[in-house]
Amino acid sequence: MNEIIEITQTPSWPFGEASRGKLVAEMMQQSGFRDVTIDGIGNVIGVRPGRNRKLPALIVAAHLDTVFPQGTDVTVKRAGTRLMAPGIGDDSRGLATLLVLARAMDKAGIQTERDILFVGNVGEEGPGDLRGVRHLFENDARAKTATGFISIDSSGSGGIVTRGVGSNRYHIVFSGPGGHSYDKFGIVNPMVPLAKTVVGLYGIAVPSEPKVTYSASIAGGGTSVNTIPPQVFVDVDMRSTSPEEVARVDRELRAIAQHAVDEENAARSTERGKVSVDFQVIGMRPAGQTDETKGLAAIAVGAAEEFGYQSRFIAVSTDANVAMSLGIPAITIGSGGRGGAEHSPDEWIDVEIDESVRGLKVDLATVVSAANVTN
Amino acid sequence: MNEIIEITQTPSWPFGEASRGKLVAEMMQQSGFRDVTIDGIGNVIGVRPGRNRKLPALIVAAHLDTVFPQGTDVTVKRAGTRLMAPGIGDDSRGLATLLVLARAMDKAGIQTERDILFVGNVGEEGPGDLRGVRHLFENDARAKTATGFISIDSSGSGGIVTRGVGSNRYHIVFSGPGGHSYDKFGIVNPMVPLAKTVVGLYGIAVPSEPKVTYSASIAGGGTSVNTIPPQVFVDVDMRSTSPEEVARVDRELRAIAQHAVDEENAARSTERGKVSVDFQVIGMRPAGQTDETKGLAAIAVGAAEEFGYQSRFIAVSTDANVAMSLGIPAITIGSGGRGGAEHSPDEWIDVEIDESVRGLKVDLATVVSAANVTN
Numbered sequence: 001m002n003e004i005i006e007i008t009q010t011p012s013w014p015f016g017e018a019s020r021g022k023l024v025a026e027m028m029q030q031s032g033f034r035d036v037t038i039d040g041i042g043n044v045i046g047v048r049p050g051r052n053r054k055l056p057a058l059i060v061a062a063h064l065d066t067v068f069p070q071g072t073d074v075t076v077k078r079a080g081t082r083l084m085a086p087g088i089g090d091d092s093r094g095l096a097t098l099l100v101l102a103r104a105m106d107k108a109g110i111q112t113e114r115d116i117l118f119v120g121n122v123g124e125e126g127p128g129d130l131r132g133v134r135h136l137f138e139n140d141a142r143a144k145t146a147t148g149f150i151s152i153d154s155s156g157s158g159g160i161v162t163r164g165v166g167s168n169r170y171h172i173v174f175s176g177p178g179g180h181s182y183d184k185f186g187i188v189n190p191m192v193p194l195a196k197t198v199v200g201l202y203g204i205a206v207p208s209e210p211k212v213t214y215s216a217s218i219a220g221g222g223t224s225v226n227t228i229p230p231q232v233f234v235d236v237d238m239r240s241t242s243p244e245e246v247a248r249v250d251r252e253l254r255a256i257a258q259h260a261v262d263e264e265n266a267a268r269s270t271e272r273g274k275v276s277v278d279f280q281v282i283g284m285r286p287a288g289q290t291d292e293t294k295g296l297a298a299i300a301v302g303a304a305e306e307f308g309y310q311s312r313f314i315a316v317s318t319d320a321n322v323a324m325s326l327g328i329p330a331i332t333i334g335s336g337g338r339g340g341a342e343h344s345p346d347e348w349i350d351v352e353i354d355e356s357v358r359g360l361k362v363d364l365a366t367v368v369s370a371a372n373v374t375n
Numbered sequence: 376m377n378e379i380i381e382i383t384q385t386p387s388w389p390f391g392e393a394s395r396g397k398l399v400a401e402m403m404q405q406s407g408f409r410d411v412t413i414d415g416i417g418n419v420i421g422v423r424p425g426r427n428r429k430l431p432a433l434i435v436a437a438h439l440d441t442v443f444p445q446g447t448d449v450t451v452k453r454a455g456t457r458l459m460a461p462g463i464g465d466d467s468r469g470l471a472t473l474l475v476l477a478r479a480m481d482k483a484g485i486q487t488e489r490d491i492l493f494v495g496n497v498g499e500e501g502p503g504d505l506r507g508v509r510h511l512f513e514n515d516a517r518a519k520t521a522t523g524f525i526s527i528d529s530s531g532s533g534g535i536v537t538r539g540v541g542s543n544r545y546h547i548v549f550s551g552p553g554g555h556s557y558d559k560f561g562i563v564n565p566m567v568p569l570a571k572t573v574v575g576l577y578g579i580a581v582p583s584e585p586k587v588t589y590s591a592s593i594a595g596g597g598t599s600v601n602t603i604p605p606q607v608f609v610d611v612d613m614r615s616t617s618p619e620e621v622a623r624v625d626r627e628l629r630a631i632a633q634h635a636v637d638e639e640n641a642a643r644s645t646e647r648g649k650v651s652v653d654f655q656v657i658g659m660r661p662a663g664q665t666d667e668t669k670g671l672a673a674i675a676v677g678a679a680e681e682f683g684y685q686s687r688f689i690a691v692s693t694d695a696n697v698a699m700s701l702g703i704p705a706i707t708i709g710s711g712g713r714g715g716a717e718h719s720p721d722e723w724i725d726v727e728i729d730e731s732v733r734g735l736k737v738d739l740a741t742v743v744s745a746a747n748v749t750n
Contacts, residue, residue, distance in 0.1 A: 126601070165557060169600050181612045182540060185588035191609070194594070195573035202567045202642075213560035217600050219569070222593030225544050225610045225657055226501075229592055234566070235600045237556045267577075282600055 001083075001351050003027060003099060005076045008085045008092040013072070017042050017064040017122040024064065024095055024120040031099045032106060033118060041135040044120040048102050050112045050371060056147040057115040058371045060101070061133065061319055062094030062335070063124035063153065067343045081352040089339035089349045094152040095120050097335040101364055112371035117142055124153070124319050129283045133319040137326055148296050148370055149323035149330035155339025155349050157359040158309035160300045161332035164321030165211075166246050166287025167239040171280040172197065172257065177273030178223075178230030188268045188275045189228050193260035194219075197277075198234060200256035204249055210242035211315070214249055235282065241315050243287040243325070254279065285317050288324025296329045296370055303365035307358050336360050376458075376726050378402060378474060380451045383460045383467040388447070392417050392439040392497040399439065399470055399495040406474045407481060408493060416510040419495040423477050425487045425746060431522040432490040433746045435476070436508065436694055437469030437710070438499035438528065442718045456727040464714035464724045469527040470495050472710040476739055487746035492517055499528070499694050504658045508694040512701055523671050523745055524698035524705035530714025530724050532734040533684035535675045536707035538616040539696030541662025543625050545611050546655040547572065547632065552648030553598075553605030563643045563650045564603050568635035569594075572652075573609060575631035579624055585617035586690070589624055610657065616690050618662040618700065629654065660692050663699025671704045671745055678740035682733050711735050 007027075012020035025044045028036045033046030044064070050057075066087030068074070076085040098118045105112075121132030133151075136143045174190035174197075198216045206212035214236065221232030236253065240246045257277045265274045290297055292313055304311040316332075323330035336359015339349035350356075382402075387395035400419045403411045408421030419439070425432075441462030443449070451460040473493045480487075496507035508526075511518045549565035549572075573591045581587035589611065596607030611628065615621045632652045640649045665672055667688055679686040691707075698705035711734015714724035725731075 126599075167601075181590035181592060182586075182588050182614050185586075185590070189577070189591065191573055191591040191594065192577045195570035195577075195591075198566055198570035199574060202564070202570075211557075211560075213557050215556035215560070215601070215603050216564065216566040216570075217556060217602055217604055218597030219566065219594040219604075219607050219609075222595075222610065224501075225592050225612050226542075226590070227592055228590050229594075232594050234594075235597065237600050239557050 003096040004088065004092050007095050008076050008088045009074055011070065011072065011074050012064050012066055013068060013070045014065050014125055014127045016070055020064050021120060027099055028118065031103050033102060039135065039140065041132055042122040043132050043136055046118045048105065048116045048118065050114040050116065052113055053115055055114045055374060056145045057117045057142050059117045059119060059143060059146050059149045060098060060367055061119040061121050061151045062098050063091045063132065063319060064095065064120050064122050065125050065128050066090065067125045082348055082350050084346065084348045086345055086347055088347055089155045090342040090347065091153050093155060093335040093349055097152050097360065097363060100360060101367055104364055105368065110368055112368060113374050114147060114371045116367065116371050121319060130285055130319060130322050133322045137322055146328055149320060149328055150296065150367060150370065151319040151332040152335050152363060153318055153332050154334055154342055155337050156334035157336050157362045158304045158311050159314050159334055160297060160311055161316055161318055161320055162290045162292045162297050162313045163241040163315035164288040164324045165239050165241050165315050165317045166243055166321060167237060167283060167285045167317060168246055168250050169237050169283040171233055171235050171282050173231060173233045173278045173280060174275060175231045176275040179228045179272060181226045181228055184228055186269050187228060187272050188264050188270055190232050190275045191229055193257065193264045193275055193277065194232050194234055196260035197257040200260065201236065201253055204252050210240055210245055212240040212245040212249060214238040241287055241289060246287055285321050286325030288321055290324055290329050290331055296331045299369045300331055300333055300366045303362045303369065306365060307362050309362060333363060333366060334359065336363060378471040379463065379467050382470050383451050383463045384449055386445065386447065386449050387439050387441055388443060388445045389440050389500055389502045391445055395439050396495060402474055403493065406478050408477060414515065416507055417497040418507050418511055421493045423491045423493065425489040427488055428490055430489045430749065431520045432492045432517050434492045434494060434518060434521050434524045435473060435742055436494040436496050436526045437473055438466045438507065438694060439495050439497050440500050440503050441465065442500045457723055457725050459721065459723045461720055461722055463722055464530045465717040465722065466528050468530060468710040468724055472527050472735065472738060475735060476742055479739055480743065485743060487743060488749050489522060489746045491742065491746050496694060505660055505694060505697050508697040512697055521703055524695060524703055525671065525742060525745065526694045526707040527710050527738060528693055528707050529709055529717055530712050531709035532711050532737045533679045533686050534689050534709055535672060535686055536691055536693055536695055537665045537667045537672050537688045538690035539663040539699045540614050540616055540690050540692045541618055541621050541696060542612060542614040542658060542660045542692060543621055544657040546608055546657050547611060548606060548608045548653045548655060549650060550606045551650040554603050554647060556601045556603055559603055561644050562603060562647050563639050563645055565607050565650045566604055568632065568639045568650055568652065569607050569609055571635035572632040575635065576611065576628055579627050585615055585620055587615040587617065587620040587624060589613040616662055616664060621662055660696050661700030663696055665699055665704050665706055671706045674744045675706055675708055675741050678737045678744065681740060682737050684737060708738060708741060709734065711738060
């Protein structure tokens, strides 16, 4: 618990995870991890060697970043067994769980078949765009050949993320010549293809299974009410557990936008210039799925139920997306104990001992079983 | 010229015209105007009595406000006969012209048939929305019955504003329940009726004569890329010299927006709330025209040509709009002399004596003739 508090009170924001990373690296060293390193992007990696070091390793990760910006008051407040602070559950408790699991295995004299790579990774939340785990799988030889990936994220037990919701997020910029609204009336206006693109997006039919969603979320641009805008934008989010569906909506949207631009250049004067469109990537989270009938998912279900939790499969976007998209079995599970209000300043966890230990046992059983599978 | 400099160096911004108003009132008093008053909205009014004080008066106005915000450096720089400073031509020179005209008439012993109301008015530029002259015609008995209205605005001679371009400007806000882009997919999104409104606006056919224009100029709203926005807006400008045409486009746009809102509430889930639209007025400038074949316009043409200027009729938006819309003959003319770069920090005027005096003679002839018409 002291570790949770110390981690939480070391601020860590998107692209500002270095201090917390250093702290977690020190804690890993003190907890007896081997080969503790901080990689090029800021991920902290510690190894717990298995019996057969030639087997592909299991990765167990928790994320260093929070959604809260630099300067947020991260002082932990306590009321009974309840601790409150931004990021305390998402994902300070997860990071502390990495340490607790390793020490518990040492104490119980458990040696697994495979190496376990414990990772405190950067960039899970929004703007981070999963860059920490992405970097890991692109650059770390041990990750490239890993047998599986388990991320421990937020409180609770029983929920098992087996479907990674992928998303393509764009800042779509429409540009044109711009000009005085009265004098230059009749020239192309980038607001028109923007509007047609939004109307077209909301005309795209999507199935309910696999779930596919889209949203025109933010609009902006223009200089004054009496100026034809030189530039306007709309930010769009599209998501699905199916990579094919995200790709299809993406393709259709681009075609709609290009068609709208072409129509505008044909409908109004281009004597001062044409309108054009540019899709700028805000985020690209790959979609993926893990087999729910065997392997990691089955192990996690068994562990949860062994300790009396009802298990359920969940579809969201977590660090596990990256592994799933690469075909590596991956799940995300809770760090145990109760908690809530993640992403809000009122975020809390309950460290009541029985419930917390029961949750840790689920994670321990899951990790140890997964690291012992050798077939 | 010293008056132009002193007026210019007394900052006056939209809704911050009081200091310059006080200065102009003092200058009017020193120049021998009668009954100098500052009305409830900040207009400075001085009278030059005519022979028959029962005749409706002629109004001659120049505006106190500039487009430049509080804090702008308004120090006048000089290079030869060229003076440079923000607002020096638009409309410090016009204000000084009011004083020069009255003194010239005194010096030449000219008494007009009608009273002339000289007015330094507030609120001509953008956000002022013509509120000074509007207030004058709504509250001042002498204005309500005036025979005509001449505003002196910016440098130059020969250009005569006879058509007042009217405009309706709206901040159109579309609201809805908002929600998470993935979890709440399927609920109404206010971005859709906004987009349909823009597409609909650009489908409205307009004649080239009378000229009618519209512009979707600024867009905004939304909270994050993965949130269905609770509120978005688009700022729209519509203009014409024909009040009927502005009113028609306005009516059609409101119908389009309401239809788009109804469609959205029918097309997607309203379980968390409906979308709605609110037209917030940014500006309302009435359109109007003055007969170009007789009266004030003919007088101004004659005066310009008498002193060798080629006259031309102009359609823009000035303080004269208000009088025109009330059926009172109104024109806007230049204060004479060369000048340029209005609304820019590089604004300049040339006070070269021959050209400046020739321009003042045009204005003097116009004002005196207009104040002598008794039929």
